[in-house]
Amino acid sequence: MGMPTTLTTSDRFPFDLVRPHLEKVEASIRDQVRAFDPAVEPYVSYVCNTSGKRIRPALSILVGGAFGDLAEDQRKLGVILELIHMATLVHDDIIDGAVTRRMVPTANAKWGNGLSVLLGDALFSHALALATEFDDITICRKVGKASREVCEGEIVQTQRRFDLSLTKADYYRIIEMKTGALFAAATGIAAALSGADEETEHRLYHYGLRLGTVYQIYDDCLDLVGTEEKVGKTLRTDLEKGKLTLPILNLLESASESQRTKLNKRIIEQQPLDLSVLVGIAEYEGAIESAVDTACDMLEACRADLSGLPENDYTAALHQITRFLGTLLEKCRR
Amino acid sequence: MGMPTTLTTSDRFPFDLVRPHLEKVEASIRDQVRAFDPAVEPYVSYVCNTSGKRIRPALSILVGGAFGDLAEDQRKLGVILELIHMATLVHDDIIDGAVTRRMVPTANAKWGNGLSVLLGDALFSHALALATEFDDITICRKVGKASREVCEGEIVQTQRRFDLSLTKADYYRIIEMKTGALFAAATGIAAALSGADEETEHRLYHYGLRLGTVYQIYDDCLDLVGTEEKVGKTLRTDLEKGKLTLPILNLLESASESQRTKLNKRIIEQQPLDLSVLVGIAEYEGAIESAVDTACDMLEACRADLSGLPENDYTAALHQITRFLGTLLEKCRR
Numbered sequence: 327m328g329m330p331t332t333l334t335t336s337d338r339f340p341f342d343l344v345r346p347h348l349e350k351v352e353a354s355i356r357d358q359v360r361a362f363d364p365a366v367e368p369y370v371s372y373v374c375n376t377s378g379k380r381i382r383p384a385l386s387i388l389v390g391g392a393f394g395d396l397a398e399d400q401r402k403l404g405v406i407l408e409l410i411h412m413a414t415l416v417h418d419d420i421i422d423g424a425v426t427r428r429m430v431p432t433a434n435a436k437w438g439n440g441l442s443v444l445l446g447d448a449l450f451s452h453a454l455a456l457a458t459e460f461d462d463i464t465i466c467r468k469v470g471k472a473s474r475e476v477c478e479g480e481i482v483q484t485q486r487r488f489d490l491s492l493t494k495a496d497y498y499r500i501i502e503m504k505t506g507a508l509f510a511a512a513t514g515i516a517a518a519l520s521g522a523d524e525e526t527e528h529r530l531y532h533y534g535l536r537l538g539t540v541y542q543i544y545d546d547c548l549d550l551v552g553t554e555e556k557v558g559k560t561l562r563t564d565l566e567k568g569k570l571t572l573p574i575l576n577l578l579e580s581a582s583e584s585q586r587t588k589l590n591k592r593i594i595e596q597q598p599l600d601l602s603v604l605v606g607i608a609e610y611e612g613a614i615e616s617a618v619d620t621a622c623d624m625l626e627a628c629r630a631d632l633s634g635l636p637e638n639d640y641t642a643a644l645h646q647i648t649r650f651l652g653t654l655l656e657k658c659r660r
Numbered sequence: 661m662g663m664p665t666t667l668t669t670s671d672r673f674p675f676d677l678v679r680p681h682l683e684k685v686e687a688s689i690r691d692q693v694r695a696f697d698p699a700v701e702p703y704v705s706y707v708c709n710t711s712g713k714r715i716r717p718a719l720s721i722l723v724g725g726a727f728g729d730l731a732e733d734q735r736k737l738g739v740i741l742e743l744i745h746m747a748t749l750v751h752d753d754i755i756d757g758a759v760t761r762r763m764v765p766t767a768n769a770k771w772g773n774g775l776s777v778l779l780g781d782a783l784f785s786h787a788l789a790l791a792t793e794f795d796d797i798t799i800c801r802k803v804g805k806a807s808r809e810v811c812e813g814e815i816v817q818t819q820r821r822f823d824l825s826l827t828k829a830d831y832y833r834i835i836e837m838k839t840g841a842l843f844a845a846a847t848g849i850a851a852a853l854s855g856a857d858e859e860t861e862h863r864l865y866h867y868g869l870r871l872g873t874v875y876q877i878y879d880d881c882l883d884l885v886g887t888e889e890k891v892g893k894t895l896r897t898d899l900e901k902g903k904l905t906l907p908i909l910n911l912l913e914s915a916s917e918s919q920r921t922k923l924n925k926r927i928i929e930q931q932p933l934d935l936s937v938l939v940g941i942a943e944y945e946g947a948i949e950s951a952v953d954t955a956c957d958m959l960e961a962c963r964a965d966l967s968g969l970p971e972n973d974y975t976a977a978l979h980q981i982t983r984f985l986g987t988l989l990e991k992c993r994r
Contacts, residue, residue, distance in 0.1 A: 455804030470789030
């Protein structure tokens with residue numbers, strides 16, 4: 327996540343607080359490479375060194391910190407969730423036929439789809455094998471459940487491309503599964519590892535679930551309004567792939583009958599939706615505005631989820647992330 | 661596994677003994693479908709209903725039976741391992757571009773590669789989530805380790821296609837991981853679930869590991885000498901894909917210098933190896949014979965692994981499987 331210079335200190339992602347811990351997470355991710363057969367190592371190593379934002383590990387570390395419990399366990403949870411996330415990225419890139427990610431060639435571009443399917447599988451199974459190292463099997467259970475939800479979310483999303491009967495409730499369910507589940511695992515399981523009571527764990531689970539959902543809405547808005555140089559990846563892909571995201575669902579809702587008919591026709595024929603068509607035929611800016619409003623409301627709920635946590639720098643950082651995301655969202659408005 | 665009519669009773673796969681338990685396994689596999697999001701169910705259901713041979717569940721049930729312990733746990737282990745196996749088949753079919761399996765269209769033929777990548781992931785993550793339901797986390801750990809080995813074996817195999825530096829030791833290591841690991845998990849973990857001591861668990865783990873290895877050697881021989889009508893799947897694919905299997909490695913070994921040069925040239929150029937070329941240039945029948953000999957020796961070791969087990973019908977059935985596989989192997993000789 328970049329840090330635009332216009333942000334105030336309190337709106338920034340609280341990197342300083344988590345940096346020393348994230349460095350240990352990075353070292354641990356690199357260590358995992360050695361757990362694989364020597365012949366498999368170079369592939370795993372390539373994917374692990376393509377540094378990501380490590381949001382999920384950052385969240386589990388902050389939650390641990392909030393409870394004054396920055397034990398090895400929260401970092402380990404972060405490593406596990408990041409490996410699962412990396413596995414889904416490797417498989418997503420195959421599905422999308424993506425050739426670059428974070429400025430370097432994707433695994434499928436380098437070694438073909440076959441090897442990349444297997445590489446994703448290996449990362450995924452290693453992550454779940456790591457999860458069995460926790461002494462408490464309920465932790466392992468929660469990781470297993472989260473990873474299944476991610477896969478299911480991806481399937482439903484793929485299955486319902488170009489599907490005009492998709493409701494907003496369906497959309498929320500999909501992004502809760504595909505993005506929310508791992509965020510929720512990062513915060514909820516970290517709370518459980520810190521010995522939080524069930525209700526507190528539940529609240530932190532929902533903090534992560536909502537935060538992941540907002541993050542996905544932001545990503546979906548960015549796909550429409552971002553510039554490729556700034557975002558650093560190919561945009562407008564949701565339209566091409568028939569992914570009906572929240573801003574697009576808003577557009578369909580606000581369109582006139584004749585506009586909707588025109589739009590529906592393109593979707594039913596599975597024609598890529600061209601942005602200029604959308605901007606021309608419906609209340610385009612209002613659709614983005616409305617999606618941003620929805621996400622900002624959710625961030626309010628996120629902050630409420632944090633009430634009752636011990637007051638310290640880590641709890642403050644969990645609040646700060648919601649403001650940071652809010653600032654990014656505001657930039658999507660025109 | 662078909663049952664040729666020429667086999668004697670003692671050489672048959674002991675289906676009668678496991679059938680009632682396998683029926684419960686089938687019912688349980690069908691039940692798993694309901695654990696998925698309703699939108700995902702039909703895909704999972706399609707794959708689960710494409711009935712396989714269920715060898716892995718049969719093995720875990722027989723081992724449980726040998727210890728007089730046919731509890732729910734061994735069937736559950738069988739379900740988990742079968743789901744992992746199904747996930748690898750879904751992904752293998754993508755990699756191989758296979759359009760039919762067991763006479764019906766593959767998942768990738770029906771719904772495309774993208775959805776099939778995700779479907780495999782969902783089956784895989786569900787299997788590992790199921791494994792966390794055992795009270796004993798060491799069971800869960802062993803399942804995780806086995807599934808990682810399967811993925812690694814598949815990667816090394818893919819990576820070393822058309823690689824003339826592949827030794828027999830490399831080949832054995834690959835097939836031990838890709839096929840042996842799940843057989844070994846079926847027998848080893850079933851023993852652990854029955855409360856076997858460490859040494860007995862270890863011996864049964866090796867029984868499964870060797871049995872899986874022999875099964876793969878048989879499959880590799882069949883790819884060369886089988887007839888498609890009898891085997892029910894496309895054959896000669898190993899040659900086309902540059903998979904250097906045991907009979908092919910034997911061929912390379914026994915070829916004259918000039919024959920080997922010719923053969924190496926085709927492999928280095930990644931040209932599909934045509935069977936007629938092989939039969940023409942090297943000691944073809946001897947290469948199959950020698951692979952069969954190797955596999956039969958391993959079956960001897962399998963039987964030795966069973967010494968010390970309680971004498972009962974289930975232990976007898978574990979012996980019977982080795983003889984059954986031996987009879988199938990003998991049919992590969994000309």
